[in-house]
Amino acid sequence: MQRIGVFVCHCGSNIAATVDVSKVVEMAHMEPGVVHAEDYQYMCSEAGQAKIAAAIQEKKLTGMVVCSCSPRMHEATFRKAAERAGLNPYMVEIANIREHCSWIHKDMEEATKKAVILMRAAIAKVNLNAPLQPGESRVTKRALVIGGGIAGIQTAIDIADAGYEVDIVEKTPSIGGRMSQLDKTFPTLDCSACILTPKMVEASAHEKINIYTYSEVEKVSGFVGDFTVDIRKKARSVDMDKCTGCGVCQEKCPSKKAPSEFNRGLNTRSAIYTPFAQAIPNVPVIDREACIKFKTGKCGVCSKVCQAGAIDYEQKDEIVTEKYGAIVVATGFDTINLEKYDEYAYSQSKDVITSLELERVMNAAGPTHGHLERLSDGKAPKEIVFIQCVGSRCSDDRGKPYCSKICCMYTAKHAMLIRDKYPDVNVTVFYIDVRTPGKNFDEFYRRAVEQYGVNYIKGQVGKVIPQPDGKLLVQGSDLLDNKQILKEADMVVLATAIEPNPDVRRIATMLTASIDTNNFLTEAHAKLRPVESPTAGIFLSGVCQGPKDIPETVAQAGAAAVKAIGLLAKDKLLTNPCTAQSDILLCNGCSTCENVCPYGAITYEDKEVNDHGIRETRRIAVVNSALCQGCGACTVACPSGAMDLQGFSNRQIIAEVDAICR
């Protein structure tokens, strides 16, 4: 039997004005297990806590109930007080007689009755409480960043600057990501490469940062503070240590027909290649699908011309296994597939391009060396039409239901840049709404209209019809003038919706991080924990969490880094002891609990059990208490009642129910 102390707080007059506290104390004495009961003006005060400590020691209390304000307010206070006096903090229960009683009831008799019942429920629960010890788990002082775009680079630099080791895993041959493909950035119009390249160099030169390019995460196990990750380093066919990055191999490579990923397939590259001039590392890879040596066994030109002897056709994929304390996901985005949008003639005409393709066209290192020209015939366009919201804000399965957020701004940027460089080109933008929340954003858009004379028409385009003469007939509507518009254009640019990188699904599954219906990673709390995944130790950086522009991405990358640093700075993690536990004798090993666990905290082990003399090996659910967050989903899913939640056990809750219904 427990020895329980009951402490009833007046909270000044907040409780005492409506609840007869002395009556509550009197009733407390009649409850089983109660050996001490008293009331005081302010239990949370120094003096109040001293009373509690004295009672714990004098009466040798094994449990206590505080009848006071909400546990959300002072549960932690009273638990600490109990702990200081030598009582396990989890032997404390709170009866909320302020928010749930004195503040909402006016009649003293009624409120007092209810306060007594709430107290009884808390006493009934405490009778079944057991001392709990928070577990400890160690923290590996190393972070993994998945994705080497601006988000991943920024997060890595910030974590490394705090003194922790960081590994970046990037799927493509170079870090840099989408930002490296952009020409200029809004709203300041500075050159993307000029601001990104120094960051790339900083990351690669940082002594605490290790970059795995052309690599992918293969397997993740473990939990917060102690993840084990397998990284597949794909065979580059070039020795990273020997290569000097002279570029001769790329020049001499006879296979030059592979579509350039970096230029969005608008031109081609050699089979041995670095994606772009500023690539980091500046070491090429051999695209084995395109390489003549790999296809036919003959060629070997690159090997012959390489003075460093870096070419290695025999190289194999390599698996690196590494331990991490924190993982940051920064997998970024891609534009959606436009196959289902026949009406915009994207696949019919070379002169209908996406905005990301236009970035490449406008870029000096792009397929047209920065000259604005039609990709079909190389002629300079005179009429350009931009179409907004292509695939965004769609409720059908062709597009995405969300707003891609960045398109309004980059379209204004494109329009402005074109009008600036080619004043004789007419630019028309068909829009539904122009969305410019952001510092200096609306001013930017207004400049496009007022200063650069970009023609904005409110209304969506219905159809783009390629004409025999190579022109594009754009049929749109002008909702303000209420008329239908037919416009001949030389070029049409589609502000294509963005979607999370398709790989994120695989990665989220490995990390047991949840993703929403649009494949964006879910944050732990939409407002208050926007850079953490609900899975402990997993942080979110950049567009993998939701559409964002560059400044927002960088801000979030920094925030994710801070959260990761906060975790890495700890030597040990105290784990919440209110976790699920499975009763070895009751568990069926049926896997039902595993299916509802949002944290992947449940695994199964074959265990030797002694069930009242029957010795056998059984499949038993095992809860990793470092991963378990204590939601209790498994306890109800479990058909045999083997799974129970410490601190909120079946018997405790039933005792509360019984006390209330008594």
Next chain:
Amino acid sequence: MSSEKKQAELIKEISGVNPLKCMKCGKCSASCPSYNEMDIKPHQFVSYVINEDIESLVNSKSLWKCLSCFACVERCPRDVKPGKLIDAARQIVVRQKGQNYLLADEIPELLDPELPQQLLVSAFRRYRR
């Protein structure tokens, strides 16, 4: 329920369309081949239904200018399908005329040489149900 509201509800029921999903992008009007013939434009149809002004709809020229080509239905990004609303408004007119669906024999005398052929085809499609 007022009679306007009833009619608007009827249109929603027949068409199976929720006009509140419209985000006013105008892609329907941009797609419409009969746009210039219409007094009430396809995108306006949606707001007429929302505003429960069915009277104007059933008396509009547009009702009989729509070819039922369903380009707007195909392309609507929000699943609002103005073409279906127009269809439903026609249905209401037909029902008001005493549930008498068109008989095949009556068609020749009703034929207007101006009438686009596609409308006839779509009329058959609908009224033969």
Next chain:
Amino acid sequence: MQELVNRAKELLADGTVARVLGWKAGDLPYNPEPAYFEKAEELVDFVYNGFCGANLSKYMIEASKLEGKTMVCLKPCDTYSFNQLIKEHRVDRDKAYIVGVGCKGKLDIEKIRKQGIKGIELIQGAELTDEADTLKIQTIYGDKTCAYADAMLERCHVCKGKEHMVYDELIGDSNETKDADRFDEVAKLETMSPEEKFAFFQKELSKCIRCNACRNVCPACSCRKCVFDSTKFDSSQKANVDSFEEKMFHIIRAFHVAGRCTDCGECSRVCPQGIPLHLFNRKFIKDIDELYGEYQAGADITSKAPLTNYTFEDAEPSIVGKRG
């Protein structure tokens, strides 16, 4: 039946299986019982006829722990239960040699008795190979007949089909016996007023003697220890003193097997008080089908069970009041 016995002998002889799980004749012509046979000689007692309703899947939980394989005879409906047990890691597929046996509907002795046929000495026509659709029954009061279909278990009138979901080999043909919708009874109850519903279930459940036969036979009730026997819920084996005990027991039992119950109908078959217990399970199945999409437990071993799954758009609990 002879084909089954022959095959069993072969499998025992060549060492494929260490034992055979089937049925042996009981003391009356209509009560065969599940049995293990370890030697060829023992198979003289083997029977398989219309009264072999027992679902042998659950026996495989224990048989999976024994040395060597067990040849188990499963009817089409039993294979759903077996699959469900595989899914829940309760049986070892590798320890079972499943002979999918044919079925032309299983018989209910109570239905025969209800037709006034008493003092039964011998029943002919219950063998799988019998072509006749009439049972010839020899009683101490003379010979009687009964249409096969009229003597069938309720569950066979709503049969899930004659396909076996899992097997190593098939012996014998099956008949299509379905002639009713399995949700008809549930639907009828749903339309009743609360008072009528309450009266109906009060009448049925008050018969319950808490003998636990339903629980013991149910292949989904395979917990090592039932919550009603454990101390975890303060609900263990209480005296049968008030009207609530049975309701609680049967609702919780049905809830625990919801999404896992294959609707094999064993609970109703074995209830000594004749309580139509399947009405609970079918109510859950019907709700699941209507609210979350059709789901047949045991049809496969990979799909997510309805109660461990969700969609954002799931119906709210308030739908219960709105459905009327």
Next chain:
Amino acid sequence: MSLENKEFKPKIVAFCCNWCSYAGADLAGSSRLTYPADVKIIRVPCSCRVNPMFILRAFEKGADGVIMCGCHPGDCHYSTGNFYARRRMTLLFSMLDYIGVENGRTRVEWVSAAEGVKFSETMNSFVEKIYSLGENVRLGDLRCKN
């Protein structure tokens, strides 16, 4: 005390999840939004911790109504808990309805930490409903009735 003279005071159990609804109830309290004292709240970490057995137990012990509150679907602190709870409760309530228990005796309401007003309105309307239904005679251990 004879039964007839006794004024009906219902026993109502409310299960509230710690992160949203319990906080919503706290907000109702600090905003002094009243609701009848018949409601007693039990704190659970998440609505998915509420076992149907708890609800039946409450009825067995004489509760006249049981309400469960959790975070709005999609806002669960544990991301998916209330989705499971929603299915469990839908099926349980449907079963209770099926065996003839008045369906107003059970309810699920999603109340966020910011919805003090909704919490108090919900409790007011639920209590009103229980008063209109009267004492729970169809479920419950008669030994617990006095």
